[in-house]
Amino acid sequence: MAKSSFVYVTFIKTTPEQLWTALTEPEFTQKYWFGVRHESDWKPGSPWKMVFKDGRVGDTGEIVEIDRPRRMVIKWRNEFRPELKAEGFSRCVFELEQMGEAVKLTVSHSIEQDQSKFIEAVSGGWPLLLSNLKSLLETGAVMLIEKP
Amino acid sequence: MDDDAVFRALADGSRRLLLDRLHRKNGQSLADLCEGLEMSRQAVAKHLGVLEEANLVAVQWAGREKLHFINPVPINGIAERWIGKFEQPRLRALSDLKRALEKKGRS
Numbered sequence: 240m241a242k243s244s245f246v247y248v249t250f251i252k253t254t255p256e257q258l259w260t261a262l263t264e265p266e267f268t269q270k271y272w273f274g275v276r277h278e279s280d281w282k283p284g285s286p287w288k289m290v291f292k293d294g295r296v297g298d299t300g301e302i303v304e305i306d307r308p309r310r311m312v313i314k315w316r317n318e319f320r321p322e323l324k325a326e327g328f329s330r331c332v333f334e335l336e337q338m339g340e341a342v343k344l345t346v347s348h349s350i351e352q353d354q355s356k357f358i359e360a361v362s363g364g365w366p367l368l369l370s371n372l373k374s375l376l377e378t379g380a381v382m383l384i385e386k387p
Numbered sequence: 388m389d390d391d392a393v394f395r396a397l398a399d400g401s402r403r404l405l406l407d408r409l410h411r412k413n414g415q416s417l418a419d420l421c422e423g424l425e426m427s428r429q430a431v432a433k434h435l436g437v438l439e440e441a442n443l444v445a446v447q448w449a450g451r452e453k454l455h456f457i458n459p460v461p462i463n464g465i466a467e468r469w470i471g472k473f474e475q476p477r478l479r480a481l482s483d484l485k486r487a488l489e490k491k492g493r494s
Contacts, residue, residue: 244414246445246456347447347456366463373464 244349259308
């Protein structure tokens with residue numbers, strides 16, 4: 240089976256509930272996601288979308304699985320770059336696990352396609368977002384406000 | 388995470404080679420990673436353990452197979468700690484310059 244995927248892990252000194260809120264509340268996502276709001280009612284089968292500051296829709300999809308505050312699976316497709324949209328839906332899994340005084344956050348993103356351009360595009364962005372998320376939760380401030 | 392563990396893990400050529408291989412092709416098993424290397428399987432497994440401990444490698448199970456993925460998040464954290472501070476004003480200066488020039492072009 241041809242597949243492209245990545246797995247990113249970060250440890251954040253916070254609680255699973257707080258981290259869950261940071262991942263699912265638009266007011267919170269826009270603080271570390273360069274102004275992008277993640278909008279959904281976070282129920283299985285519900286639509287999900289990423290909205291830019293100027294109102295344009297970036298990516299869309301559907302909530303596949305949701306188990307607050309442990310696990311969330313999103314069907315995820317880019318909408319604004321035709322070559323990425325053509326690859327169809329990817330699968331993004333968030334897993335939260337309490338480890339001592341930190342929460343281990345694992346983000347795995349995959350698509351059933353070899354050498355996926357979509358996976359290449361998103362894999363570049365995640366480390367920055369996760370660093371921002373970590374510093375926002377741990378210190379109350381982000382490292383980078385604008386996307387470099 | 389522990390920066391010392393990250394630097395210790397990176398201070399070894401064999402471990403950097405393993406990261407290079409994962410960077411080229413992500414999600415490999417121990418057997419995949421051993422292929423074409425002079426190191427013994429035990430040595431590779433030990434190096435992977437150190438990389439995993441430092442959170443530079445993340446593992447996932449695909450059935451009974453343990454797959455290894457490069458995790459660049461700690462390296463990004465280190466980069467932002469020292470580089471981000473210098474980058475951001477420069478990036479802002481560039482975007483200000485772009486705005487100013489584009490504005491000038493219109494008037």
